[in-house]
Amino acid sequence: MDFLVNLQLGFSVILQPGNLFLCFLGCVMGTLVGVLPGLGPVAAISILLPSTYHMSPVSAIIMLAGIYYGAMYGGSTTSILVNIPGESASVITCLDGYQMARQGRAGAALGISAFGSFIAGTIATVLIMFAAPPLARIALVFGPPEYFSLMILGLAMLIYLATASMLKALIMACLGVVVGTIGTDPIHGVERFTFGSYTLMDGVGLVPVLMGLFGISEVLLTVEQSTQVDVYKTRIGKLLPTLEDWGKSIKPILRGTFIGFFIGILPGGTAVVSSFSAYIVEKKLSKYPEKFGTGVIEGVAAPEAANNSASQGSFIPLLTLGIPSNVVMAVLLGALLIQGVTPGPLLIKKYPEIFWGVIGSMYMGNFMLLLLNLPLIGIWVKLLKVPYAILFPMILFFCLLGVYTVNNSHIEIIIMIIFGGIGYLMKKFGYEGAPLVLAFVLSPMMENAFRQSLIMSAGGFGIFFSRPISLGLLLVTFVLLLLPLIPGLKKIPKGEPQ
Amino acid sequence: MEHRDRISSLILLVFSFLVCVASYRLPVGIGSWHDPGPGFFPFWAGVIMGVLSFVAYLKALRIKGEDIGPWYSREKWKKVFWILVIIMAYAFVLERAGFVVSTFLLLFVLFRAVEGQRWGLAVGGSLAVAVLAYGIFDRWLKLQLPKGFWGF
Numbered sequence: 001m002d003f004l005v006n007l008q009l010g011f012s013v014i015l016q017p018g019n020l021f022l023c024f025l026g027c028v029m030g031t032l033v034g035v036l037p038g039l040g041p042v043a044a045i046s047i048l049l050p051s052t053y054h055m056s057p058v059s060a061i062i063m064l065a066g067i068y069y070g071a072m073y074g075g076s077t078t079s080i081l082v083n084i085p086g087e088s089a090s091v092i093t094c095l096d097g098y099q100m101a102r103q104g105r106a107g108a109a110l111g112i113s114a115f116g117s118f119i120a121g122t123i124a125t126v127l128i129m130f131a132a133p134p135l136a137r138i139a140l141v142f143g144p145p146e147y148f149s150l151m152i153l154g155l156a157m158l159i160y161l162a163t164a165s166m167l168k169a170l171i172m173a174c175l176g177v178v179v180g181t182i183g184t185d186p187i188h189g190v191e192r193f194t195f196g197s198y199t200l201m202d203g204v205g206l207v208p209v210l211m212g213l214f215g216i217s218e219v220l221l222t223v224e225q226s227t228q229v230d231v232y233k234t235r236i237g238k239l240l241p242t243l244e245d246w247g248k249s250i251k252p253i254l255r256g257t258f259i260g261f262f263i264g265i266l267p268g269g270t271a272v273v274s275s276f277s278a279y280i281v282e283k284k285l286s287k288y289p290e291k292f293g294t295g296v297i298e299g300v301a302a303p304e305a306a307n308n309s310a311s312q313g314s315f316i317p318l319l320t321l322g323i324p325s326n327v328v329m330a331v332l333l334g335a336l337l338i339q340g341v342t343p344g345p346l347l348i349k350k351y352p353e354i355f356w357g358v359i360g361s362m363y364m365g366n367f368m369l370l371l372l373n374l375p376l377i378g379i380w381v382k383l384l385k386v387p388y389a390i391l392f393p394m395i396l397f398f399c400l401l402g403v404y405t406v407n408n409s410h411i412e413i414i415i416m417i418i419f420g421g422i423g424y425l426m427k428k429f430g431y432e433g434a435p436l437v438l439a440f441v442l443s444p445m446m447e448n449a450f451r452q453s454l455i456m457s458a459g460g461f462g463i464f465f466s467r468p469i470s471l472g473l474l475l476v477t478f479v480l481l482l483l484p485l486i487p488g489l490k491k492i493p494k495g496e497p498q
Numbered sequence: 499m500e501h502r503d504r505i506s507s508l509i510l511l512v513f514s515f516l517v518c519v520a521s522y523r524l525p526v527g528i529g530s531w532h533d534p535g536p537g538f539f540p541f542w543a544g545v546i547m548g549v550l551s552f553v554a555y556l557k558a559l560r561i562k563g564e565d566i567g568p569w570y571s572r573e574k575w576k577k578v579f580w581i582l583v584i585i586m587a588y589a590f591v592l593e594r595a596g597f598v599v600s601t602f603l604l605l606f607v608l609f610r611a612v613e614g615q616r617w618g619l620a621v622g623g624s625l626a627v628a629v630l631a632y633g634i635f636d637r638w639l640k641l642q643l644p645k646g647f648w649g650f
Contacts (some may be wrong), residue, residue: 051639167554171510174547178517178540185536190525192536220581224574389615393608394627396581397601400588401631405641413589417582424578429506447539459532 003129006352010360013353019059023361026063027368030070033087035078035380038222039395040087041071043215045331046207047402057339058354062361064335065315068328069121069362072271072308073369076113077380080106080300089271089307092279096292096299103295107237112249112297113304114373115241120257120305121366124312127261129359132348136320139345144452145463147323149473150267151442151449154317154325156477157268158435166484169435172426176436179204180443187451199411206334208403208412209440210327212419213426213433215399219392220424239374245297252282252302260306264313270326270434271307271314278306312362318343319355323442327434330441503558511551517544580612596646597636601628 013019033044045064052060071087078086080097093113100109142150155173162169182193183203194200241249256278263274282302283292292299317325322344324330336343341351348355373380403416423433457463465471521537521544522528529535584607592600605624609615615623636643 050641051635054640167550167557171547171550171554174514174543174550175510177543178547181540181543188526188536190536192524192540193520216585220578223581224578389613390609390623393605393613396585396608397605397627397631400585400604401635404592405635405643408642408644410589410593413592414586417586417589421582425506429502431506443539450539451534454532454534459530461531 006356007129007359009352010356010358011363012360013058013357014062014360014364019062019357019361020364022055022059022063023066023365024368026066027070027365027372030067030072031074031369031372031380032383033067034071034074034076034090035086035383036391037078037082037084037086038218040214040218041068042210042327042331043218043395043399044071045328045335046210046215047398049207049331049335050402050405052335053338057336057341057351058357060335060339061332061354061358064332065358065361066365068332069308069311069365070369070372072304072311073114073117073373074380075307076117076300076304077110077373077377078384080109080113081381082384089275089311090304091272092275092303093300095279096295096297099293099295100297100300104237105295107239108241108245108297109300110377111239111241111374112245112301114239114370116249116253116256116301116305117308117373118366118370119253120260120309121312121362121369123254123257124261124264124309125359125362125366127309128312128316128362131265132316132320132355135316136345136348139321142321142345142469143467144449144456145467145470146473147321148446148449148453149464149470149477150321151323151446153473153477153480154267154323155435155439155442156480157266158270158326158438159268160480160483161268161270161273162432162435165430166481168431170481172431172433172436173439176439176441177443177446179209179436180440181447186444186448197411199407199409199415203444204415204440205406205412206331206441207406208416209419210331210437211399211403212416212421213423213437214327215395216416216420217423217427217433219395219399220420221427222388223392239377241297249297249301252278252298253305255281255285256302256305257309260309261313263306264310265316265325267317267323267325268438269310269314271310274306274310275303278302315358319347319358320345322347323445324438327437330438333441503554503561507551507554507558511548511555514544514548514551517541518548577612581608584608584612593644594646597643598628598632599646601631 014023029044029048030041033039033041044067048064048067052063072089075086075090076093076097078084079090079093080101083094083098085091085094097109097113100106159166159169159173182200184190184201185192191201259278259281260271260274263269263277264271279299279302282298283289286292286298314325314329317323318329318333322333322342324333333343341347341354399416400413403412404410406412426433453463464474518541521541524535524537526535526537528537528541584604588600588604591603602624605627606620609624610617610620632643635641
């Protein structure tokens with residue numbers, strides 16, 4: 001039993017007091033940003049990224065991973081009690097969750113979403129444990145052409161699932177590629193678009209871009225709207241769902257888990273999309289689809305399970321292929337690279353303590369989150385009552401502090417503010433941030449893979465089409481990008497950008 | 499597509515044109531299919547972006563009817579503007595005045611001037627956060643925050 005030995009290694013990593021504490025800290029931070037509207041896991045991970053530089057790689061990723069799946073737990077609380085999604089993967093939970101709260105069943109809704117998340121998270125961890133090592137072995141045959149095609153497919157998928165307009169998402173992806181080329185060209189050593197700045201010679205940093213697009217711009221937009229958060233005044237009631245609730249929810253939770261996991265491992269698949277898909281599947285399968293949106297518990301259980309298992313499933317492409325499938329994974333990739341660990345097919349072999357440590361931390365983290373989100377729910381509800389006028393200066397301060405400490409450079413603060421302004425305008429004009437960021441992160445990797453492929457083929461472009469895996473990936477990409485041009489075909493459910 | 503897309507697509511079109519020109523003028527330049535130079539990737543990304551922006555512009559032109567109103571909030575745009583100015587000022591002051599002083603000023607201005615909190619809360623809160631953050635991040639986590647000429 002090979003995997004038992006590995007699992008033991010994982011638990012020995014996570015049970016070290018320091019790692020256990022960081023896992024807990026990540027889960028608390030995740031729940032916190034999940035509960036607070038307007039601040040998502042991306043911003044939280046970026047803020048805490050500099051503090052991980054002094055940690056070991058495995059400790060760093062354990063904490064950052066905890067933030068991501070912790071946010072999935074926390075987001076539902078705000079959706080159910082305030083009817084505002086705490087973070088984007090909980091948008092759909094508002095529909096039935098808030099209605100349940102209005103009917104005095106807030107406790108049951110919160111309870112089932114926490115238990116559903118726990119079940120989904122635990123099953124997803126088991127699935128990762130079994131799916132990742134074989135996938136990594138397959139990925140070993142991938143050469144530069146396959147990697148290039150896979151990254152193109154990942155981008156295409158994200159663009160296809162774009163909320164507003166695919167055209168605009170494509171434009172943003174191109175912009176991301178351009179921003180990603182800023183800095184010193186790795187092959188010729190030529191400086192590109194640096195305008196003589198030393199800071200830009202290493203390229204535009206990931207953290208200032210992210211904090212600008214997802215932190216600063218959110219603050220600016222929220223300040224402008226200044227909606228007063230109105231916590232629904234009700235007794236939360238019993239948190240433990242009744243037997244009847246369980247009977248109705250268990251199948252939706254299991255279906256949501258598998259839908260979420262499958263979408264999570266797809267390149268470009270996000271937790272947002274998974275929660276929408278799970279909701280729609282439940283509505284289709286239900287005996288009373290007309291009641292969805294009036295406070296049925298299935299409408300809370302399925303999407304909350306799905307977003308959790310998707311958030312964990314999306315670790316698979318990162319840990320086996322080294323390719324981030326969404327923005328959060330892009331940040332984690334950055335975190336690992338800073339630590340000198342290159343994720344890819346060899347990661348599980350070369351750094352078993354990282355892979356199995358993360359697996360172990362997911363088991364522990366899900367358990368901690370269940371405790372954090374059920375008995376301690378009152379604390380989070382109180383937090384929702386802190387006025388934004390006090391909250392936003394603090395958020396701004398943490399963004400400034402986080403960006404500055406990356407390289408102790410005030411230029412990075414200025415880059416962040418510029419991207420904050422760009423992000424603000426993008427939201428106003430209906431452009432999404434996610435394709436830009438993913439393209440920005442993938443751009444240097446894509447360029448390398450592209451050039452290496454051309455070196456392999458001595459300049460022949462056919463290399464991308466003559467190798468079967470690469471051809472297959474590119475064909476799927478073309479289909480995805482051409483589908484919307486066919487009239488009468490409706491796009492599948494979409495979510496807000498992460 | 500909305501009316502305001504005309505502005506955004508035109509800006510992006512101009513930007514992509516500039517990217518193409520800049521890529522072309524790089525040393526070694528675009529290169530060829532057989533030997534792509536440093537400008538190759540940004541150039542073609544710029545070309546695709548330009549074509550798409552032009553399509554977006556044409557689509558926006560076809561839209562008839564009234565505009566949906568200004569994209570900024572008439573009352574609150576000043577607040578957004580001031581916040582940007584204040585954090586920009588923080589970027590320039592931070593390394594000269596030191597972390598504690600700059601952070602105190604930043605939070606104080608945001609609390610008091612932008613949001614109109616009471617004096618006591620603005621002064622006390624800002625001071626507490628600045629000192630606490632210094633203790634945690636500089637002393638405990640050893641992140642080496644900038645010290646002003648007065649040594650903290």
